[in-house]
Amino acid sequence: MELFRALAALALAPGPEQERLALLLKMPPPPAPEEHTELFDFLFYPRAAVYLGAEGMFGGEAADRIAGFWRAAGLEPPPEPDQLCLLLVAYAVLAEREEGEAGARRVLIGEARKALLWEHLVSWLPIYLAALARIAGPHHRSWARLLDRALIAEAEASGPPDRLPLHLRESPALPDPRAEGGEAFLAGLLAPVRTGFILTRADLARGAAAHGLGLRQAERRFALRAMLGQDAKATLRWLRDEAEAWARRHGSLPAALEPVRGHWAARAEATRCLLAELAKQPEVLLAG
């Protein structure tokens, strides 16, 4: 399980340690610090709650659930319990503890490890890593693929969970602006667990450029509102296409990731349907 610890360390700001690890794992060398900052601090926040929480933000119920898991596993929850590196290290710790035990205690720790894998890692990381790999440089692309494969290998070895992870079972769908208003819809678009896909600032830039829209230099919600304000129909169609592409991508994830794979695919497809409907009557959105 040292590999998980090494992969955690590789997600930290580049330094001599990351250079050494990259060499060891035959990966491209780490990039300049600013590339790391852009990737992890501005685009792909390495915090599970952002991708599993109904608000798409730090903290909240998703983070509380993860802190609860740390406690239940007999580990002290750190101040940021859903931080990606910490979750990977916790997984390594549990796997090592499991290896060092026998009998019922080994089974118990094994159950905890499996719960961590499915509930708090596989439930979001394959989607996160796929999105990150699309725009990352060679080092982090290689890191994302390696971590993705390691997770799939663990999922295969552990077998599927009894049921869908709680974060996903409890996740609400993207609000329909016709029923819940434009602001809720707008916020929902930035909560991956609701939409089934991740919308970064880089995605917005790409969408705006593709449709000749201006991208406001502001937080994502403000920028997205501005895009809708400029051309609601084109923006909704672009979002629809994004959802469709993500649904396809989710569908092509390895079968070992079921039932997570199916859930994300279905959620993206539901979002696609709603966006397709809205694109036909964009004025509804503007009215909301």
Place this chain on the structure above:
Amino acid sequence: MRKLDLGKLNQRVKAARAETEARGETFYQGPSGIHLAMYPPKERWDDWVELDSKAWPEKKERRFMLVPTTCFNCESACGLLAYVDRETLQVRKFEGNPEHPGSRGRNCAKGPATINQVTDPDRILHPLKRAGERGAGKWARVSWDEALDDIAGRIRTAIVDDRRNEIMYHVGRPGEDGFTERVLAAWGVDGHNSHTNICSSGARAGYHYWMGLDRPSPDHAEAKVILLISAHLEAGHYFNPHAQRIIEGKERGAKLIVVDVRLSNTATHADHWLAPHPGTEPAMLLAIANHLIQNGLYDREFVRRWWNWQEFMVAERPAAPATFERFEEELRGMYAGYTFAMAAAETGLDAATLAEVARLVAGAGTKLATHNWRSAGAGNLGGWQVARCLFLLNALTGAVASEGGVFPNAWNKWVARPMYVPPHPERWNTLTWPEQYPLAMNEMSFLLPHLMEETKQRLEVYFTRVYNPVWTNPNGYAWIEMLTDAAKIGLHVALTPTWSETAFFADYVLPMGHASERHDIHSYETQNAQWIGFRQPVLRAARERLGERITDTRQVNPGEVWEENEFWIDLSWRIDPDGSLGIRKFFESQKAPGTKLGVDEYYGFIFENSVPGLPEKAKSEGLTPLEYMRQYGAFEITRKTDPVHEREVPAEELDDARTDSLGRVYTRAPRPAGPNVVPLPTPAPDADGRRLVGVAVDGAIRRGFPTPSGRLEIYSRTLVDWGWPEYALPAYIQSHVHPDKLERDQLVLISTFRLPTQIHTRSANAKWLDELAHTNPLWIHPSDAARLGVAKTGDLVRVETEIGHFVLKAWVTEGIRPGVVACSHHMGRWRPEGASAAQTGQRQMMSTVKLDREDRRWSMRRIAGVGPYASADPDTQRIWWKDVGVHQNLTFPVHPDPISGMHCWHQAVRVRRAEAGDRYGDIFADTEKAFAVYRKWVELTRPATTHSPDGSRRPYWLLRPLKPSPNAYRLPESGKPTPARG
């Protein structure tokens, strides 16, 4: 992408990590969560960058040098890392040292609060000399030279006049391993006086009689069952290192049994919380032991091989065959009376619960970790039997020096041999070792005012060092009487970092350094390992890293604060400037003879010669051993000690060896001079002068235990020979607060518990700690409160002891056993009115009081609590608390246990609603009455003069700090006490 072999990658990283760590380097160096901890990697300690939290939201970088030292608050000596600002060379904060084997980077609240002590605006920064009457609160700054010349002159005169017993050093927290004892030995003075008899002598005695060593080292982390007669998870001895290992044990599935009359934080973590009537713990433990004995649930082979059952049979059952089977029969008979029903009746616990706990203990096998240190062992007449009965469970289950069991402390401790080991003194000081207490585990320190008054002896120079007897000891008013009597105390020198109730009555107050301002080494039995820790003046180390040469710690400490090593060396040179007294030679440089020994040479010698593995480890990093210790602060010598008693004695130690009828093996080979000089007892030699080297066990000569029998002593010949045959075996002695001895309206007051965030006198101006805990209400059960008419928490109550009373607030709680009240000893600091606040107070935690005396009747009335004040620290303007508790110890008379010498802290008291005119903080006591109580307790003793079997003052084999030469052990021919003149 090509197919990846994840297993291979995993192995590759694992191997690289193992290789890196084998070199002593850190593999994951980031301050991340890769180890689920947040320690800067040691490779970056010389230049560590952090954002300045005070500059937020600006991201301002600060560069630090991280310099290790050890905490000087409790005795655990946990590792600290001082963050020294590279720009200003100031210490900004303290965090844990991950390289420290005992604390492993973790600290309790007291460790980081060291920064409060260092920056305390009320601390003492310069040598001060009394300017008015003793206790008047008037002081004048003097130079170190003036103070040292005065003190040295008096000591020299006392030595030359052969009045060496008039020199006494009274220590609270030693925080070091033997340096000052060796100073006193070099002076030829039997003047060491520790606080131990108000602390841990009871438990020490219980352990000492069993295994020859007076401290246990439980291996909590590997235990299956942990049985604590203490509050170790929150406040006990070795609290932080033990607490983390107890939790580790629990994580591995260990069951935790906690015996405590209070629902302490420790008890809240327990699988079984037992709250027996105070003092009945031995009955409970013997019932558990009896369960093991009657049901054959003990480790028969261990008992057969390692108990001194044969000695018992020969001495006590001479007519019976001395077979093990017959001993087992006797054992069953001797303990048969300790049934669960009997124990339930004594303790007030449920018999079924006791049976369940006994079942757990029986199931622990050799993985039973037990511990008693203070608690019941320090509270009761006969409290020393608590540890003795507790260890009986280990001795029965074979959980002795086993993984998960209890080790004798010396096997988990390393006291490195220094360059000089002066011989112990030729004298005996009866002020500390009076003839009434030949078996006392430590000096009868708390009796000093009583003994001085009785014997009319005098002290020419009396040092109190990080000790505050006026506040800490029972009958504190008697200490004021003694300290203010010039006929008794010629010169009182208080060596202290902070003001205290005792320092008020000193002639000199000399500022000594805190944890980051002094050198010491220490090693404690915090786990199954041997390690040494190095305390150092961190600014000295930091500036030396930058290339400066520091020759005197005062060059880097605040004000004129000094460290004790350099102080004692300097003082010793002034006592014996020309070397004619034979003292100076112990404080001379070996590298430059004729010059003063420096701390670099002193510790350099130790680290190069007396710490196995350290020179090699240092060399591998390109450092000298001293540089290594200055860099990392600690070194682990061994991990997981083997059972030393099972080691075979090597042939070269068996010169002209003889084995006696009890299997004891004696040799003429001298004891090898090893590098570990941890104090060990000295069992008597055979008639021809051969020393005891081991015991014959099943045909092999094994090292055994350092007891007179060489085995674990279920039967103590020492206690028989010295007049206590009824306690030859672990037994239950009814406490002085046993229910049968209480009046109907009396309750038992427990005054021995600590607050986890305070540490006696030294933490009183640690603002973070003060904010957390600053008062000590009286814990009282709702049923008692209702009976006494105490309506609610906060009501004033008057607690009446044998010699006086105190008035405080009630805290009505179900977290205490009915019939018992409790008040923490950590609070109630005070300073007399009239003294300059800036000079004589720890203003964050000291009430101002009016102190009145009428003959020997003393009263104290609180004039003001604490409040905000202006100082160099703006936080002192933010003090929001007023109430700092009540000093209950003033109202306690001394209760010296006749065997262990331990002060038996528990008090039989009457609690009532405060009377008209009573005010919070009122404390009244009559020291005349206190002396009468003292005399009553002295009547319980069996003095050496009437009970010594061989004309000696004390069994020579027992441990004793500063063990005088055998000649000094002889009682005077007349049988009368030795006069003060030494």
